[in-house]
Amino acid sequence: MIKIYTFASNRPDFIPLQMRSFLKHSQESIEFTVFNNARFDCSEGADYHAIREACSAAGVGMIDIQKDPSLIARCQSIEVSCPLFNHRGIYSNANVAHAYALRWAWENVISKERCNVALFDSDVFLVETIKLSTLLEEYVMCNIPDGKPHPDGELMYMWPTFVLMNLATMPEPETLNWWCGRIKGVPVDVGGQTYHYFQAHPDLKIYNVPRKHFSDNPDVNFRPSNYDEFYLAGQTVLHYRSGSNWDHKAPEYHMQKLKWLRGRIG
Structure with missing residues (x-):
């Protein structure tokens, strides 16, 4: 059994498609929860209400992202180049919107x-039959590494687009x-701040998930093709x-x- 989490502000049509892909292709039971970040x-x-309605119709659990003054202050102390929220109480940009939702959901x-x-x-x-937790029997985490160059060596951190974790064996998950x-x-x-977690736990057994980007696939009828494939088990x-x-x-x-996506899911 694996618990799957995603974050949605728009594209409510993706919610039933994700659920369909899980039910069709997962070889283990899943529990799917959407964090609604549209408010x-x-x-x-x-569209907050469209996300809520899509979750209800698809039988998917939904949790609202909340404003937490303590968390906002801690985030703002790290990100000093812009405010998290503007004068209307709305996220100031897409980066902080995603990062704040992740932090709130992770902590709470x-x-x-x-x-x-x-x-x-x-x-x-x-899009293919898979048991996501297979590699978690051997590894504490399956991650697509991301990073930035630095004179002291590459700053490696996690790309939250696709991550699998065994929280029963992962040390101090609350510090991520x-x-x-x-x-x-x-x-x-x-x-990016997950860099510090890797520095604190250098001996983690991690599976780096291979990926391939398709920028101009001649076999599809939309240009640019602009999609990725991740290869797992x-x-x-x-x-x-x-x-x-x-x-x-x-x-x-x-x-x-x-x-094309519907065809890939089947």
Whole structure:
């Protein structure tokens, strides 16, 4: 059994598709929960009620992201280049929106578990039969490493798009910090502060998940193809990419890509 968590502000149509992909392709029981992050998000398509309705219709658990003054202060002490929330109480940008939701969910819900858990971006789907927890019998974590160059050596941290963790064996999971900000003066992405967790636990047994990016696949009818495949236990996990349409593709592009996605899920 594995508990899967995702974060959604827009694209409520992805929620039943994710659930369908889990039910069709998972070889173990799953518990799927969506953290609704739309209440404080004014990005394109953000819709709190649509996310709530999609979860209800698909039989998916939903938890609202909350404002926590203590957590906000701790995050703001690291990210000094911009406020977390603007004068209207809305996230100031997409990076802090994702990072704050991750930190809140991790501190209040996920880190308290002592079982196998998975973090999926809202546009990551199972497309082949797989038992996600297989590698967690040997490894404490399955992660796609991310990082930034630094004179002292690469600053390696976690990419929260797709992560599997065994919280029964992972040391001090409550200390994992998903914030962005800076490390040694270098700006880092969402999840960048997980660098410190790796430094505190250098002997963790981690499986680095291989991935391949498809920027111009001639076999699909949308351009650019712009999707990823992650390879785990001999099977493929699909990352749609840019599902929130942050790069402002035309509606026709996503219509074609969504049709292709449905075909991949089956």
